Amino acid sequence: MTRGDRTFVAATGAAMGLLLAAIVALGWALVRLGAPALGPELLLGRPSADLARGGILYAIHGTALSTLLMTLAVVPFGVIAAIHLGELARPSSRVVRLVRSAVHALAGVPSIVFGLFGLGFFVLFVGHGIDALAFPGAESPVLGRPALLWASATLAVLTLPVVIVTTEEALAAVPRELREAAQALGATRLQGIVTVVLPAARAGVLTGAVLATSRGAGEVAAILFTGVASYVPHAPTDPRDGFMHLGYHVYVLATQTSDVEGSAPVMFATALVLVLVTVGLNAVALVLRARAREAVR
């Protein structure tokens, strides 16, 4: 190796080392600060009035429910759209290029703008509209206010690009021979997709769903005005309710509780739980993606 090479390896290695060190430091700090308060009282406890010492059961519940609703909405939508883009339409068609541009553009929209959209469209337009049509005499808005439903809908629009891109990738990786075999056996294009291509791309499609779920679970800016609350006295079961959320709980504890020292353990523990969920989901997605690639090979 020349001296230039040695410098090159050292410099790039140092950069890699810096990134890894940052990751390790982050993980270590979170575990050290959050693990002490982590336990069944925290995970299964109801929130206290001042949030500082209570449990995060309702926040976990709220996060799980909003993410689940989001996933139920976005996965069918995204997979179907990806099927059109990848399997049915001519690759050079104008619609395909337009949709791909739209996907790319949606991916670039800042999450706070999605929050504005969720408020302006789902809460104030769709919600108010439904209220006006279905509940004209109501004293207070039924659906025209921030709710679990609208927050999940907003998150679904936000994560749509992730699902579409990952699914398209997964579908494209399915070998041509499988499609041709299906056609040779007399299946129509759609039958071939549903019975052969989709199952073959199953792991990749699931990757997209899991990545979207991870993104949705960690997203706070988009739910600020569309449904999250700092305190609900019971676990949300009605999609018209507000809900607590792990990420928002961390933010509230960091900025809005009066007991700064007392709330720190719960705050870090909540952050730790949230990171375990999102990073855990991401790890699952990575494993799925690796397995999908190997299966194709």
Add this chain to the structure above:
Amino acid sequence: MRSASSRPALLLLLMALLGWACTSAAGREGSDAVRIVVRGSDTMVTLAQRWAEVYGDAHGIVVEVSGGGSGTGIAALANGTADVATASRRMTEEERAHIERDRGPLEERVVAIDAVVIYVNEDNPLGAVSLAEVAAIYRGRTTRWGELGGDDEPIAAYSRENSSGTYAFFKEHVLGWHDLAPHVQCLPGTAAVVRAVASDRHAMGYGGLATASGVRILPLRLADDTLSQPTREAVRAGAYPLARPLYVYVLAAAPDAVRWFVDWTTSSDAQGLTERAGFFPTGDA
């Protein structure tokens, strides 16, 4: 191939089970109950959460509480996204007119008395401060502790965000509606300001008395050079210049359940909660 393909399916099944478990196990009781949405003041959010706990448990009603600032609560009442607004500042004439035009007459209740205090780090030797000096600091005219008799270090002045009723109160009563200096940092929420001041020798902040723990509250030097402390006696006697009522707003046309809740907040049971939250009961106004 079969083992690899069954794993993702298992995962999906697990997630579905989790979702179902969450939905069915916890809190069936809330689904058909009356719902009251309370939004507004960060200063009052802990108190409101205590109300939610006590009143909700006693009456089987769901009371949902969020902070965000007095402005948030008033806006939510105007938009119809909240039933009750808590505010640490009085609603302005414009806001009242706007709401009454769109949603009908409004009711205003005073539920507690709070004292806005100026605080500094516990290690700060400053004895007292006058409102004029505070104004000079927050307008950017005074920038170093040396100008107040301390060591020659820059003053790190902190403010609440402009959605806060405390901010509006401070701007009106201390700054006389002049602009805050741009370099004054606006932290989102009470705890952030307290935390910032508690960890920095050269910091100054303001906020409600109830939230000022871990910091040193400065007595105010009045025009006649006497010192005024934010005590119950001073507030009752009107001797503390930054005492303020805390308000609750509700529509006159709100459902009965909501109005009973609001009535309860001024009852003696609720006043006990008020005192425990660090405020003064309304009898002291």
Add this chain to the structure above:
Amino acid sequence: MQGRGRARRARGLEWLAERMIAAVAASVVVALVLVLAFVAREALPVLADAGGIARLRELFAPSGEDGSFAWQPVGHPPKLDVVPLFVGSLKITAIALAVAVPVALAAALFVSEVAGPRTRRVLKPAVELLAGVPSVVLGLLALTLVAPAIQRALHLTYPANALVAGLALSLAVAPIVFSVAEDALAAVPRALREASHALGACRWQTALLVVVPAAAPGVTAAIVLGFGRAIGETMIVLMTSGNAAVVDASPTSGARTITATIAAELGETERSGEHWHVLFLLGLLLVTFTLLTDWAGRIVARWLARRRGEARGGTP
């Protein structure tokens, strides 16, 4: 006879199903249009009300007491100068990119040019895991751990400032830049590297003079994605920037970004007030800006790809 009718019905159903699938795909475009339309719907009244373009110009002119820019939406009268918010967003983004892009690109080069395939299989997912950390947690850790340390080290007045926000943001941006850049670098055909070696180039010459230019379109895309992520981030800057609407070039002073302003203030404002419309206008300007830079980045990437194709003297 019956078979033919059934076949036709099946074909009809299939045609219908394909149309519906196409409709779902088209609805993605509808979603984008709705996002832009509903943000614009609440933003445009700023221009439509008395003043029009003049009002817009006012938003960009200083209205502070001493001639400086003032963002004081609560006041008599309210002051809504947007310039400090733009300056804050751009300043913090610049700091974040200045830290994240070199480190991420260098790390990507390490993985694609130096590390062996086994190391790559471990390193790449490890960095991608960082992308899974929610920004609110990054903000929390920066606020509680990084900010006090930097304040002590540099003797700053405030712990929260553009520098801390930029550093925290760089942790969010780096994995994205790394991931996309590494994909682009790894996609450069091995033949190119081998040809370079055959001509006598050593490793760093191959990497910097052959591979990187060949991967230029992808690397550009990576940087543009990083930029979009940085300028659109909300929670990190809300917690660590100090939210001070300052206009200056110093990284150690506070800053107030467009995103944090919207997040902190939207809840407060009443629907249809001027403040409300201005916040939506800020959102519209922000998303327009990110879409434009994204589009510009794609054009640059495509131009670079074309140039590379021409330089190789054949089909790209």
